[in-house]
Amino acid sequence: MSELRITFTREQIAAxxxxxxxxxxxxxxxxxARSVGLPGVIAHGMLQMGIAATVADEAAxxxxxxxxxxxxxxxxxxxxxxVLFTAEPAxxxxxxxxxxxxxxxxxLTKAVAEYVP
Amino acid sequence: MAGRTYPAVRxxxxxxxxxxxxxxxxxxxxxxxxxxFAAVYSLGVTAPQLxxxxxxxxxxxxxxxxxxxFEWSRHPQVGETVSSRGRVTSDTExxxxxFVSFETDTSDAxxxxxxxxxxxxxxxx
Numbered sequence: 001m002s003e004l005r006i007t008f009t010r011e012q013i014a015a016x017x018x019x020x021x022x023x024x025x026x027x028x029x030x031x032x033a034r035s036v037g038l039p040g041v042i043a044h045g046m047l048q049m050g051i052a053a054t055v056a057d058e059a060a061x062x063x064x065x066x067x068x069x070x071x072x073x074x075x076x077x078x079x080x081x082x083v084l085f086t087a088e089p090a091x092x093x094x095x096x097x098x099x100x101x102x103x104x105x106x107x108l109t110k111a112v113a114e115y116v117p
Numbered sequence: 118m119a120g121r122t123y124p125a126v127r128x129x130x131x132x133x134x135x136x137x138x139x140x141x142x143x144x145x146x147x148x149x150x151x152x153x154f155a156a157v158y159s160l161g162v163t164a165p166q167l168x169x170x171x172x173x174x175x176x177x178x179x180x181x182x183x184x185x186x187f188e189w190s191r192h193p194q195v196g197e198t199v200s201s202r203g204r205v206t207s208d209t210e211x212x213x214x215x216f217v218s219f220e221t222d223t224s225d226a227x228x229x230x231x232x233x234x235x236x237x238x239x240x241x242x
Contacts, residue, residue, distance in 0.1 A: 012141065021161050024177060035178075036178040046160075047142065049156070050142030050144075050156065053144075053151065053153045063148055063149065063151060067189055068186070070184075070185070071184065071186075072183065073182055073183060073185070
């Protein structure tokens with residue numbers, strides 16, 4: 001099983017915003033995030049998916065092998081949250097991915113990868 | 118909005134951007150283009166067309182990215198220029214929320230398919 005434990009920081013979320021081009025202020029500006037009913041800035045769902053993909057790549061034997069990746073964004077991740085990302089074999093060329101925070105809550109569900117074995 | 122298509126968008130896969138993206142998702146920049154860089158070259162270049170479409174009337178402050186899927190025929194290399202075309206595949210309302218499915222097909226310079234992105238957006242009312 002491949003795994004990666006990440007404690008999210010504002011700096012990492014800002015770095016992802018810069019690299020991805022997703023500058024939605026809900027990821028960068030606490031005041032704006034609160035004004036739309038969030039607890040403060042939250043991580044991009046796509047940042048969570050990107051980290052899950054990094055773990056899947058390792059389990060699959062390299063990023064070029066990945067053929068499909070699918071996730072449901074089930075929970076918010078805020079700075080300071082620690083999320084354990086795992087990839088477990090689920091049959092030939094398939095992986096079951098999990099991302100669970102420090103309270104044991106899944107932040108990604110229905111997360112699967114398919115790869116060229 | 119279902120059935121609406123947007124013009125193709127070209128995007129060059131640049132080394133510096135790929136390396137920054139790789140570091141941000143905990144990947145090794147030496148391993149090339151991370152698979153979910155499709156969030157940039159596929160979804161990222163086409164979703165703004167949907168969000169900026171006055172007919173679509175998407176309020177970004179009420180937008181949630183609920184589900185995402187990528188399927189790859191192959192992964193692009195640094196230096197390639199790719200072309201992505203987005204379309205709304207469904208747009209429905211249930212329980213006071215709006216569900217928009219948005220698909221993007223990305224192909225290489227020769228027109229061969231690279232990636233299909235399927236995003237489900239939920240817009241709270």
